[in-house]
Amino acid sequence: MKNLTIITFVMLAMFISFEGNAQKRNRIQPGRIYATGETLYAPRFGFTAKVPAGWEGMLPRESEVFLLMTTTSTYGEIYVFGRDQGDLNTMKGDWMKGIDLSETILLKAANPTLTDGLLASDVEAVGEGINKGNKGFAAARCNPSGPCITVLAVAPTQFIESIKGTVTEFMKSSSFDPPSRQSPYAEFDWKEFLSNTVVMTYASEQGGTKESQIHLCADGTFSANIKKTGFFKNQNPEYKGKLSGTWSVSGIGEETTIQFSFDKNKLTRIETRLTIKDEKILSNGERYFVGHSDKCK
Numbered sequence: 001m002k003n004l005t006i007i008t009f010v011m012l013a014m015f016i017s018f019e020g021n022a023q024k025r026n027r028i029q030p031g032r033i034y035a036t037g038e039t040l041y042a043p044r045f046g047f048t049a050k051v052p053a054g055w056e057g058m059l060p061r062e063s064e065v066f067l068l069m070t071t072t073s074t075y076g077e078i079y080v081f082g083r084d085q086g087d088l089n090t091m092k093g094d095w096m097k098g099i100d101l102s103e104t105i106l107l108k109a110a111n112p113t114l115t116d117g118l119l120a121s122d123v124e125a126v127g128e129g130i131n132k133g134n135k136g137f138a139a140a141r142c143n144p145s146g147p148c149i150t151v152l153a154v155a156p157t158q159f160i161e162s163i164k165g166t167v168t169e170f171m172k173s174s175s176f177d178p179p180s181r182q183s184p185y186a187e188f189d190w191k192e193f194l195s196n197t198v199v200m201t202y203a204s205e206q207g208g209t210k211e212s213q214i215h216l217c218a219d220g221t222f223s224a225n226i227k228k229t230g231f232f233k234n235q236n237p238e239y240k241g242k243l244s245g246t247w248s249v250s251g252i253g254e255e256t257t258i259q260f261s262f263d264k265n266k267l268t269r270i271e272t273r274l275t276i277k278d279e280k281i282l283s284n285g286e287r288y289f290v291g292h293s294d295k296c297k
Contacts, residue, residue, distance in 0.1 A: 076155030086148030
């Protein structure tokens, strides 16, 4: 697969704006676990599917690929990703040609078949340093309007047949609607997303790295260690070091305003605008990294 290959999908594929919740189909939030039976909806590709029985799914933070993981003793991982336009016959030919995964490893489809709109194949890696204990399986479907969804499963040999069945059923039971170009963040809930997280920013300084952290707890309190980067970098020097207080944010969509009030009486309340774009949180042109807080109860 020269331009869009099985493994290259996992690392470089177009971002899937998956959405969860069968009723509202709100956009999935990075880092949240989606349980068996929950609906996954990708409006950009018009794709709808459900998390298979015995599996759970998530969109890892800073990732472009939706990941399904087993919840049983069967071990394996399933990656789901898409591209805006595709053709199954062309994809089949590309899969058969394979790709140079590295200077010594070639990845290719072993026996691709195209039946009732489903392209499927075992996947093999050829070359040096291959883990022969793992096997791969790929499947793809395309929306009549153009976009395609591809799934890659990787598992130890003893589990691959079971997981192949899971992938096949996942794809066959999925459905397509006309793609939508509505912003994937149209219903983004900032309060829910930021609660119990740590917001971090980094700044290179004389070859080293400065780090600022703000822990935003769901009860409305925050604690921070500021080194003149991040939300408070444009404030006076008193907004530095260990700080605490309360925070609030409201609004649904791509932009919001976050407010901070400080326990230190001499520090006045401040606020800053936040935006989300391409899975990146930005404020005043600076990027912020969001992770789970270990300081919030």
